[in-house]
Amino acid sequence: MNxxxxxxxxxxxxxxxxxxxxxxxxxHALRGINLTVYPQxxxxxxxxxxxxxxxxxxxxxGLETHQSGRIVIDNLELSRDSAALDVIRQEVxxxxxxxNLFPHLTVLQNITLAPVWVRKWSRSQAQAVALQLLERVGxxxxxxxxxxxxxxxxxxxxxxxxxxxxxxxxxxxxxPTSALDPEMIQEVLxxxxxxxxxxxxxxxxTHEVEFARSxxxxxxxxxxxxxxxxxxxxxxxxxxxxxxxRQFLAKILSRSQLRLTP
Amino acid sequence: xxxxxAQRPTxxxxxxxxxxxxxxxxxxxxxLLTLVCLAGLGLVGGMICRWLLLYADLAVISTNxxxxxxxxxxxxxxxxxxxxxxxxxxxxxxxxxxxxxLQRRTLxxxxxxxxxxxxxxxxxxxxxxIISGLCLWIVGGLSLGQFLRHRHPTLxxxxxxxxxxxxxxxxxLWLLGGGWGLTPVSTAFWNGLLLTVLLAVISxxxxxxxxxxxxxGRRSSLPVIRGLCVIYIEGMRGLPLIGVLFMAQVMVPLxxxxxxxxxxxLRGIIGLTLFSAAYLAENVRGGLQSIPPGQTEAAQxxxxxxxxxxxxxxxxxxxxAVIPALVGQFIGLFKDTxxxxxxxxxxxxxxxxxxxxxxxxxxxxxxxxxxxxxxYWICCYGLSMGSRRIEAILKVGQR
Ligand SMILES: Nc1ncnc2c1ncn2[C@@H]1O[C@H](COP(=O)(O)OP(=O)(O)OP(=O)(O)O)[C@@H](O)[C@H]1O
Ligand SMILES: [Mg+2]
Numbered sequence: 310m311n312x313x314x315x316x317x318x319x320x321x322x323x324x325x326x327x328x329x330x331x332x333x334x335x336x337h338a339l340r341g342i343n344l345t346v347y348p349q350x351x352x353x354x355x356x357x358x359x360x361x362x363x364x365x366x367x368x369x370x371g372l373e374t375h376q377s378g379r380i381v382i383d384n385l386e387l388s389r390d391s392a393a394l395d396v397i398r399q400e401v402x403x404x405x406x407x408x409n410l411f412p413h414l415t416v417l418q419n420i421t422l423a424p425v426w427v428r429k430w431s432r433s434q435a436q437a438v439a440l441q442l443l444e445r446v447g448x449x450x451x452x453x454x455x456x457x458x459x460x461x462x463x464x465x466x467x468x469x470x471x472x473x474x475x476x477x478x479x480x481x482x483x484x485p486t487s488a489l490d491p492e493m494i495q496e497v498l499x500x501x502x503x504x505x506x507x508x509x510x511x512x513x514x515t516h517e518v519e520f521a522r523s524x525x526x527x528x529x530x531x532x533x534x535x536x537x538x539x540x541x542x543x544x545x546x547x548x549x550x551x552x553x554x555r556q557f558l559a560k561i562l563s564r565s566q567l568r569l570t571p
Numbered sequence: 572x573x574x575x576x577a578q579r580p581t582x583x584x585x586x587x588x589x590x591x592x593x594x595x596x597x598x599x600x601x602x603l604l605t606l607v608c609l610a611g612l613g614l615v616g617g618m619i620c621r622w623l624l625l626y627a628d629l630a631v632i633s634t635n636x637x638x639x640x641x642x643x644x645x646x647x648x649x650x651x652x653x654x655x656x657x658x659x660x661x662x663x664x665x666x667x668x669x670x671x672x673l674q675r676r677t678l679x680x681x682x683x684x685x686x687x688x689x690x691x692x693x694x695x696x697x698x699x700x701i702i703s704g705l706c707l708w709i710v711g712g713l714s715l716g717q718f719l720r721h722r723h724p725t726l727x728x729x730x731x732x733x734x735x736x737x738x739x740x741x742x743x744l745w746l747l748g749g750g751w752g753l754t755p756v757s758t759a760f761w762n763g764l765l766l767t768v769l770l771a772v773i774s775x776x777x778x779x780x781x782x783x784x785x786x787x788g789r790r791s792s793l794p795v796i797r798g799l800c801v802i803y804i805e806g807m808r809g810l811p812l813i814g815v816l817f818m819a820q821v822m823v824p825l826x827x828x829x830x831x832x833x834x835x836x837l838r839g840i841i842g843l844t845l846f847s848a849a850y851l852a853e854n855v856r857g858g859l860q861s862i863p864p865g866q867t868e869a870a871q872x873x874x875x876x877x878x879x880x881x882x883x884x885x886x887x888x889x890x891x892a893v894i895p896a897l898v899g900q901f902i903g904l905f906k907d908t909x910x911x912x913x914x915x916x917x918x919x920x921x922x923x924x925x926x927x928x929x930x931x932x933x934x935x936x937x938x939x940x941x942x943x944x945x946x947y948w949i950c951c952y953g954l955s956m957g958s959r960r961i962e963a964i965l966k967v968g969q970r
Contacts, residue, residue: 370872371871372868372871372872395874395876398871398872398873398874399874401872402872402873403869403872405865405868405869407865409863409865409866409868409869410869411866411869411870411884411888412888413887413888413891422873422875422883423873423874423875426875426879426883427873427874427875427876427879468869471873472872472873475873475874
């Protein structure tokens with residue numbers, strides 16, 4: 310299966326997952342996941358609730374540990390060895406469904422924290438970068454507020470800026486718009502669209518069909534801990550290959566239809 | 572969304588009678604309750620006034636003031652105590668502005684207090700003069716803190732405070748105990764309020780970090796560490812404080828070699844610290860549990876190492892969440908120092924009892940106990956007020 314188009318000699322992949330298995334106690338949550346992501350690719354993970362999307366995306370930066378199989382991020386194997394893990398986490402940014410901003414720090418402090426403490430940048434340098442990022446996500450004027458003083462959409466954009474401040478090579482998004490009111494979803498998606506257009510390598514768990522259609526290189530459809538179908542978006546949304554994905558698509562397409570009608 | 576025309580309702584200033592009407596006499600039952608409370612207050616107040624005017628002999632207080640404050644600390648060394656007061660008030664003043672930011676009101680109050688005392692000292696009395704000087708010194712400390720904060724707002728003042736406190740404490744202990752060029756003063760002469768405050772401050776200072784470590788240990792993933800912490804915490808919490816204090820007095824000397832006997836005051840501090848740390852650990856653990864796992868995950872995902880996640884994200888939030896409980900614990904500890912009277916330390920309570928043994932003041936229980944109670948109350952209320960201010964400052968941005 311080679312879905313990469315124009316590349317004749319593909320560069321080395323940024324993410325390589327081979328036969329990843331994960332158990333929660335007796336529960337087999339990931340049953341042999343394979344994924345290869347090359348630089349500048351955008352992968353969208355879809356699937357019904359409980360299919361293991363979050364679990365898988367969280368193994369990619371070691372928030373969950375896998376019990377067998379191999380995960381290689383930017384040529385570094387993810388293992389229990391904490392030195393490699395520290396390096397990998399600096400290269401992989403993550404955005405969560407619940408934003409997870411630090412409520413005791415201002416927006417600016419949220420963003421400069423990791424660059425100052427982990428990358429050891431000077432405070433002024435980190436602040437300059439943070440302000441640039443805030444401008445990019447369109448909330449420069451909120452820099453000195455606390456997260457609780459912002460709307461959900463603004464908080465999520467801060468969270469994106471916070472992850473970008475570490476200048477990661479890969480960005481992981483776990484349902485970044487699911488906790489947002491409908492009118493705020495667009496502002497977050499726009500930031501993500503720009504990011505994809507700029508060539509950021511991204512793995513995104515989302516049910517936003519329009520977003521997937523316009524930027525995803527591949528859609529991975531997961532069910533019960535397995536990747537059931539992998540396809541480019543036009544193919545996945547028009548001719549889904551398995552009964553499970555057809556059923557799933559029928560559900561989310563009708564839902565997004567509902568949302569689009571005023 | 573607030574429409575552009577919408578205006579925030581202005582805070583209405585209530586007149587006294589309006590306030591009374593709304594708060595005390597709103598309904599019949601409310602009125603009745605108010606009247607009953609007023610009657611009770613009047614009765615008690617009247618009794619106290621009657622007692623003060625007709626029966627009380629406050630000479631037992633006024634002639635023994637020095638004993639209440641510092642006990643039998645040698646008269647010739649009094650300057651050292653003033654030195655300690657100078658250091659302590661300066662440290663407190665600087666800490667206060669660095670933590671809480673200065674209000675003009677506070678500054679004015681201290682200046683006024685200094686001037687009043689200065690006026691007293693003109694009428695004669697060295698002590699008033701020294702107190703006046705101390706007030707102005709505090710004004711200086713407050714201003715210095717403010718100046719530092721504005722001049723270098725980025726410096727981590729919060730982290731420098733513990734250093735400042737440790738330095739102040741070491742100097743205090745040196746001034747109190749002597750040695751290195753000063754006449755030694757045995758701890759048997761450290762008495763009264765001086766000893767009470769010293770016991771409380773040191774025990775609080777030691778039990779706080781110990782409590783945090785125990786709380787972290789109890790949540791550790793290593794079974795041995797977790798087990799030990801649980802045994803310690805639950806063991807301590809199952810014992811009465813007085814029992815722990817007796818054990819510290821009696822057992823510690825048995826465990827240590829005779830050449831290395833610990834001072835009685837030190838043994839008291841050990842007992843208080845070990846006991847208080849167990850309770851603090853549970854409070855801190857409550858705070859740690861209130862932090863959603865998403866906070867840790869977000870910090871880890873940014874590449875922060877485990878100690879940084881703890882020190883920058885989890886602990887600051889956890890401790891903030893439990894400030895009221897922690898201060899309650901500290902206030903309790905302050906009052907618990909009085910139990911050391913039973914094992915022979917002459918702190919404030921015990922001092923009161925020995926003053927009562929003076930033949931000329933026999934039977935003046937009420938005067939002495941009320942006065943001692945008043946001192947405890949002022950100290951504890953001060954702690955509680957200070958903590959509320961700090962809490963209000965730190966509350967910003969909390970969910
Ligand atoms: N910490 C855990 N302990 C035990 N089981 C877990 C844990 N985390 C997830 N699971 C289980 O693993 C399965 C996959 O969960 P996961 O969160 O990855 O699903 P998901 O595809 O992200 O679903 P959703 O769309 O609801 O977010 C679920 O059945 C869930 O109950
Ligand atoms: Mg999920």
